[in-house]
Amino acid sequence: MADSYDLIVIGAGPGGYIAAIRAAQLGLKTAIVEREHMAGICSNWGCIPTKALLRSAEIYGHMQHAKDYGLSAGAPGFDMGAIVKRSRGIATQMNTGVQFLMKKNKVDIIWGEARLEKAGTVVVEKTKKKAMDPQVPPPKSTLGPGTYTAKNVIIATGARPRVLPGIEPDGDRIWTYFEAMVPAEMPKSLVVMGSGAIGIEFASFYRSMGAEVTVIELLPQILPVEDSEIAAHVRKRLEKRGIKFLTDAKVEKVEKSAKGVVAHVALKSGDKQQVAGDRLISAVGVVCNTEGLGLETVGVKLDRGAIVVDGHGRTNVPGVWAIGDVAGPPMLAHKAEHEAVIAVETIAGHKVHGLDKSKVPGCTYCEPQVASVGMTEAKAKEAGRDIKVGRFPFIGNGKAVALGEPDGLVKTIFDAKTGELLGAHMVGAEVTELIQGFVVAMNLETTEEELMHTIFPHPTLSETMKESVLDAYGRALNI
Structure with missing residues (x-):
């Protein structure tokens, strides 16, 4: 049947579209339902376009301090309309790119609002959601309203901004x-x-x-x-x-x-x-998009507004899965993408490890940048762990000084008995690009000894990471 699938994904954000692509790679006949915009909040209104704005701000800041680098320039200025236009253009590019990936992987796009009539049956109605950005039109050549069936359904409907009573956003003030x-x-x-x-x-x-x-x-x-x-x-x-x-x-x-x-x-x-x-x-904060999905009809359990799942994305209803923000914190795009792969590979019969939330990194792209993974010092102590803590300031790193970015800190937390890396916390230039090194180390169950014997290239900001490890054991070399 043309309307019957191995998998239907509801929501085309980072978790949803990755789930659809991985399912197609594994040979599953797949469709994805979206009511508003391909690529979801992350690419259209979150992760990507905000970084475009922050990049403009970063360059503007450097322009105002050109003299510090031995450079001269006229009085810096900005055009807010042009900054916004660049950001929205990047969002459109990401949206279009996801549409291309759906076509490339032969994933059917169903345009509309979906609800579960029962496990395995998805009713799609005409979308009532008005597009936030008219520059991003719905994809062409899509399927529309109707009833579709699937052996498995993944809910990936994301979340929206939390509204406090009496302080409702009005779009103006x-x-x-x-x-x-x-x-x-x-x-x-x-x-x-x-x-x-x-x-x-x-x-x-x-x-x-x-x-x-x-x-x-x-x-x-x-x-x-x-x-x-x-x-x-x-x-x-x-x-x-x-x-x-x-x-x-x-x-x-x-x-x-x-x-x-x-x-x-x-x-x-x-x-x-x-x-x-x-x-x-x-x-x-944000609240999960669970309304209108038919979850009550099907009997899917919720906890504090989020769909309850196990480490592989299963809900309490066989054949119904959930990933990403709608499945609860941490509400991060990369967590949604990882959950997507876990859920789809489990559906396909593969044996895969469930999600370990303790190894999900977090990044904040302010100036200075912030990045972290694992336990904080306070959490480690609360857990009763005997710990060793290392710190290394950016002022002791040659690359940071050369960049004109000497303010920063890397902090590492180890189990004193086993050498297990329990957490890593960073603030400073480009730490959002550095944190993956500690994430890899934690996934490989790397100890402090192995990190100490790893050669970090010089001169790089990454050397602050090794020095922090050394400091935890009283062996820091550059402070």
Whole structure:
């Protein structure tokens, strides 16, 4: 039957489209259902276009300090419209690229909104979701509404910004990351509610472009999931750039006017404070897209809004799987992609290891960059581990000094008895490119001795990694 498949994937984001490609590679007849845009939030409104904005900000920052490198240039400036246009163009390119990959791998694209009528039966209706960006049209030559069957269904519907009652985004004065990526004009002042990766990245971008930025965080630490020492370093660096922080602080209400917004903030001390800005970005997390999928009808279990799965993506209903953000934290594109491969290969009968969340790296692309994997020092101690901790500052690394990026830190945490690498935490130039070295080491169950005997090329920023390992055992050479 033309409408019968081995696998139907619902959602064409990073997890969904990777699942479809891997299934096609394994010879499974595959279709993917999407209601809004191929490549998902990550490529259209998240991971990729935000990095385009941050790259513009990085270059703009270097232009303002050309003299530090012995260079001369005219007064730097920027065109916000052109910056946004470049970012949106890259999003379109990614979207088109995923459409090409579907065609290349002979994956059928079904355009519309999907729901499970029962396990193995997917009803697709005409999409009611309005495209956020008219530059990104739906793919051509697709299948449309109808009833489709499959031996297995993978749900990969992702997540959306969390909305707090009374502080609902209006697309004008109160923004989510959608509006923050396409500003019609540059705000002179900005309030950012939430200091996770999304909040800090936008705070960094807008500050680089000249806005006065205040970040309000409910918890005592910014970047709450990061090691406290790394988070403190980031805060100090961002404060040096002029970003203000209010931690242990709750936004009780937001007043809007023609002039901007005023956030009414309650501090843990009991004091009250008002923070004014042209705009407010709400970056207080995300919620899973589980509505309208027929999960209640089929009996799929949820926990705190996320679909409950095992390490291979199985739900409690045979033949129904879930991956990515909709299957719970950590809500990261690379985690979704890895889950996709695990789930599909399991469906195909392969024996594969389940997802180990302790080895999922996290990256924040602010200035300075932040990257980490595994346990923080506090978590390791809470787990009762006897640990050795190593630290190495970028100021002791020749490449960092030559780049004009001497501020940074690499921190490694080892089990004192076995030499097992429990966690690695980094802040500084290009650490998001370096963290994979520690991720590989953890996956290979590498010990401190093996890392010490590994030759790192000179001069590179990666040498800070080895020096941090050496420092954990009192053998650092360059500090």
